[in-house]
Structures are given as structure tokens and as C-alpha cells.
Amino acid sequence: MKRFFALCILLPGLDAATFHHTAAAQTVLDNSAQKASPFVKATLKTLTERFSTAHPKFRNLAVHTNSDKKQVVCGQVSLSENKAPAEESFMSFGAAEDSEQPVVYEARTIPATLDSREANQWINHGADLEELEELGCVPEGSYRQYGDTLNKVLQDHKINTTR
Incomplete structure (x- = not known):
């Protein structure tokens, strides 16, 4: 009887989110x-x-x-x-x-200009693409194309900041 009483008190206190994650x-x-x-x-x-x-x-x-x-x-x-x-x-x-x-x-277009402080973020983002390529989930060369585009943007930024 005590267990039933405790259960009756506890159940209304649990919100719907508690049950949402289980199903x-x-x-x-x-x-x-x-x-x-x-x-x-x-x-x-x-x-x-x-x-x-x-x-x-x-x-x-x-x-x-x-x-x-x-x-x-x-x-x-x-x-x-x-x-x-x-x-x-x-x-x-x-x-x-x-x-x-x-x-x-998440395929995101690399911006035309990129702050050098953001480079690591874009490099890490490309690592997921590299893993998918190794798994055979994206066409071969996808990561190389991503890296080439990123390097071009970074190189353009480097040239423009040294002028």
C-alpha cells in the first residue's frame, strides 16, 4: 500500500519530457x-x-x-x-x-573570404567529409575538392592581408 501511495505521488510530478526520450x-x-x-x-x-x-x-x-x-x-x-x-x-x-x-x-559553402581564426573550424568540419569518403558514403575526391577550395580561400586571404 505504501508503494502504491508513493507511486501516486511521484507520477504526476514527472513531466512529459521524461517519457518523450524513451520512445x-x-x-x-x-x-x-x-x-x-x-x-x-x-x-x-x-x-x-x-x-x-x-x-x-x-x-x-x-x-x-x-x-x-x-x-x-x-x-x-x-x-x-x-x-x-x-x-x-x-x-x-x-x-x-x-x-x-x-x-x-552538413555541407556548407565555404565563404569567399575567411578570417584566419576560423580556419581550424573549417578544417575540423572537413574531417567529417573525409571520414564519410573513407566509409564510401560520398564520392571519392569530395574531401580533396573541399580541401582545395578551403586552401584557395585561405591563400587568397593571406595574399590580401600582406598587401
Whole structure:
């Protein structure tokens, strides 16, 4: 009886947010998750928990094996609140069976001018693209193209500041 009484007092005090995080569902917009392996489902669950406040939407899921015979899942995720997210809201992601966390890369255009204090931020941003390329989730040469563009912007900044 005491337990029942304590439960009756505690339950109304818990807010809805407490229960919200336990039931995270994945929304796959294009049915590409049909026949998804447990690894793919776990990856989607991890990303859903990581972006729990945004209700992520997934598409273009593809699975292949790497040279170590481990599964790799690639796809795109949108954090848009719209039921039909805009094309530019999707970010590429990938994960390998032996990795800890999925890698998510938000494609952002490198500005024409860049303060040298921001260089490390852009270099670190490109590291996610490099990982996705190694996983086979983006075309080969994507990271090199990103690095070339970043180096050109930084070189132009260096030339302009020395004048």
C-alpha cells in the first residue's frame, strides 16, 4: 500500500519530457529502410537519440561492406520540422559496424573570404567529409575538392592581408 501511495505521488510530478526520450521513432521518407539489418536500425536509433529534439527524417539509406567485411550504412538525415523537408536540409551520414558513433556531415559553402581564426573550424568540419569518403558514403575526391577550395580561400586571404 505504501508503494502504491508513493507511486501516486511521484507520477504526476514527472513531466512529459521524461517519457518523450524513451520512445524515439525513426522516420524514413523513401522506404529505403525496408529489410534493414539490426545494425542499420541501431544506427538510426543512435541518430534519432542524438537529434531527439529535432525529430530527424532519413532517406537514401544504403548498406555495403568494407574491406574488413563489416557493414557500412550511408544515408541522409534532415532535422527540418517540415513533413517534406527541403532538399538542402539533408545532411550526409555514415557509420561502420565497428565505429562508435555515426558521422554526420552538413555541407556548407565555404565563404569567399575567411578570417584566419576560423580556419581550424573549417578544417575540423572537413574531417567529417573525409571520414564519410573513407566509409564510401560520398564520392571519392569530395574531401580533396573541399580541401582545395578551403586552401584557395585561405591563400587568397593571406595574399590580401600582406598587401
